[in-house]
Amino acid sequence: MTTSQNLANPKHHLRARRAALAVTIVTAITLALVLNANVIRVHAVGAFTSLKAPGEAAFVAGHRGDATVAPENTLEALTLALDSAADYVETDVQLTADGVPVLMHDWTVDRTTNGTGPVWTYTYEELSALDAGSWFGDDFAGATVPSLEQFLNVLRWSTKNAILELKGSWTDEHVALVADLIARNGVANHVILGSFDIMTLQAVQRVSPELPGMLIVRDIVGDPAQLAAAAGAVALVTSKKAIMRNPELVQQVHDAGLGILIYTLNDSDTWSDAVALGVDGIVTDRPAELGTWIAKEVSDRGTLPFAPQHAFGE
Ligand code: G3P
Ligand code: CA
Numbered sequence: 001m002t003t004s005q006n007l008a009n010p011k012h013h014l015r016a017r018r019a020a021l022a023v024t025i026v027t028a029i030t031l032a033l034v035l036n037a038n039v040i041r042v043h044a045v046g047a048f049t050s051l052k053a054p055g056e057a058a059f060v061a062g063h064r065g066d067a068t069v070a071p072e073n074t075l076e077a078l079t080l081a082l083d084s085a086a087d088y089v090e091t092d093v094q095l096t097a098d099g100v101p102v103l104m105h106d107w108t109v110d111r112t113t114n115g116t117g118p119v120w121t122y123t124y125e126e127l128s129a130l131d132a133g134s135w136f137g138d139d140f141a142g143a144t145v146p147s148l149e150q151f152l153n154v155l156r157w158s159t160k161n162a163i164l165e166l167k168g169s170w171t172d173e174h175v176a177l178v179a180d181l182i183a184r185n186g187v188a189n190h191v192i193l194g195s196f197d198i199m200t201l202q203a204v205q206r207v208s209p210e211l212p213g214m215l216i217v218r219d220i221v222g223d224p225a226q227l228a229a230a231a232g233a234v235a236l237v238t239s240k241k242a243i244m245r246n247p248e249l250v251q252q253v254h255d256a257g258l259g260i261l262i263y264t265l266n267d268s269d270t271w272s273d274a275v276a277l278g279v280d281g282i283v284t285d286r287p288a289e290l291g292t293w294i295a296k297e298v299s300d301r302g303t304l305p306f307a308p309q310h311a312f313g314e
Contacts, residue, residue, distance in 0.1 A: 043189045044161040045212045047087070047280055048234050048259035054278040057298040058271075061088040061163055062287030063264050064105060069288075071112065071136035073103040074143045078151055082158045085291020089155075090163040090194075090283055093148055093178065100124035101148035101178050105167070111135070113145065148178065152185040162187075163283075165194040165216065172203045179208040194237060201231035214261070218242065220249055225256035235259030235280065240270060243277065250277045268293055 047059050065077025066084055073091055081089040092105040097120055109115040109122065113130040122130075124147065133143025148164070155162050166178070182188050193204050194214040201213040215233040219242040228236060235258055243249055243262055253260040262274050263283035271290060274282050275298055284290045 042161075044088070044192045045234055048212075051254045051257075051259060052278045052280045054276055055298075056275070056278060057294045058275050058279050059087040059281040060085060060287050060290045060294060061090045061261065061281050061283045062086040063090050063283045063285050065089055065091065066287050067285050071133045071140050071143055073105060073112070073146070074132055074140070075146045075150060075154065076133070076140060076143055078103075078146070079154060081287050082154070082160045084288040085295065086160065086287035088161045088163050088192075088281065089287075090165065091151065092165045092167050094119045094167045095174060095177070096120065096122055096124045096127055098123045099174070099177060101181065102127060103146050103148060103151060107167075109145075149181050149185075152181055152187055155190065156185045156187050161190045161192070163192050163194050163214065166197070166200050166204075167195075168200075169197045170195075170200040170203055172207050175200070175203045175207045179204075179211065182208075182211065192234075195231075198231045201233055205232035214259075216263075219245075220253070223256075224249070224253045224258060228256065228258050233258070235261060237261040237263060237283070239263060240265060243274070243279070247277055250279055254278065265290075268297070272297070 052058060062081030062084065064072035065074070066080040067077050070077035070080055078089055078091060091103050093101050094104055096102055102119070102124065104112065104119050106112065108118050109127070109130060112135060113132045114134060115122070115130045119127070128144050128147070130145060131142060132145045133140030164178070166175070178193075182191055188210060192212045192214050193201070194216050195201050196216045198215065201215060204211055204213050213231060213233045214235045214237050215228060215231040216237040217227065218239050220227065220236060220238050224236060228234070236253055238249070238260065240262060250260055259280040261281040261283055262279050264285060265271055265274055265282050266285050271282060271293055282290060
């Protein structure tokens with residue numbers, strides 16, 4: 001039967017119209033999702049193009065997802081943080097024995113799974129067979145250690161951004177595995193790579209200079225600009241202790257044209273002090289709560305800036 005005969009037949013005609021309608025609907029939904037994501041999403045480094053003034057609302061980064069309500073660094077915790085008022089979700093990346101980037105904080109699987117031993121001794125198949133949820137609660141029994149790829153597959157459909165902390169020291173070759181996953185999932189503009197290791201951030205710059213880096217330092221010693229330049233970083237992430245000891249650090253880092261994040265603040269007294277100092281982002285285990293607190297206590301505040309009241313809870 002020819003095409004014209006097909007179309008002349010009412011049954012074929014109906015089938016063809018249904019197929020065309022299905023294609024139109026799928027295309028429209030896909031376009032809506034893509035456009036929606038692109039319109040609402042701000043670039044991950046957008047937060048550092050205009051640095052916060054004292055009293056201005058800091059952005060919220062969910063530490064290991066929303067680790068107060070679900071087991072840290074599982075897809076459950078990460079998704080909850082992406083769906084909360086958090087602006088960013090922070091997670092930790094390590095490599096398995098067979099070179100698969102996976103999300104886990106500790107060097108060993110002992111604390112957060114039913115297995116034992118270092119992460120790097122497990123193949124991905126072995127690691128993903130572990131139970132990463134029961135330690136947190138029966139409701140999460142059977143949760144698995146996610147691969148970075150699984151998480152980026154979720155992130156790509158979210159309006160939020162992610163901080164991917166590369167744990168330990170990474171070679172160019174290993175960084176390329178992460179960069180490739182980021183590129184393949186189309187999230188290059190929605191991730192920041194963090195590391196305690198300057199050489200790892202230098203590797204990121206060599207492999208994918210378009211990916212922004214953040215240097216994590218327990219303390220900022222010396223010139224913040226030099227420190228960040230050595231790592232090619234757009235921002236520094238430092239501890240509550242470092243800022244408590246020297247609150248002028250926030251201004252010094254801003255004067256160098258860099259962003260500054262503080263980790264890990266979990267109560268409203270420290271949130272208040274961090275905002276009063278003009279910290280750009282707060283890493284917290286309580287992203288949903290901090291998001292609500294920011295909206296209520298800071299965004300509605302008419303008279304900014306306000307002064308630190310609690311000296312970080314001391
Ligand atoms: O965001 C910084 C923070 O995640 C670093 O500490 O040990 O929780 O990875 P840690
Ligand atoms: Ca981390």
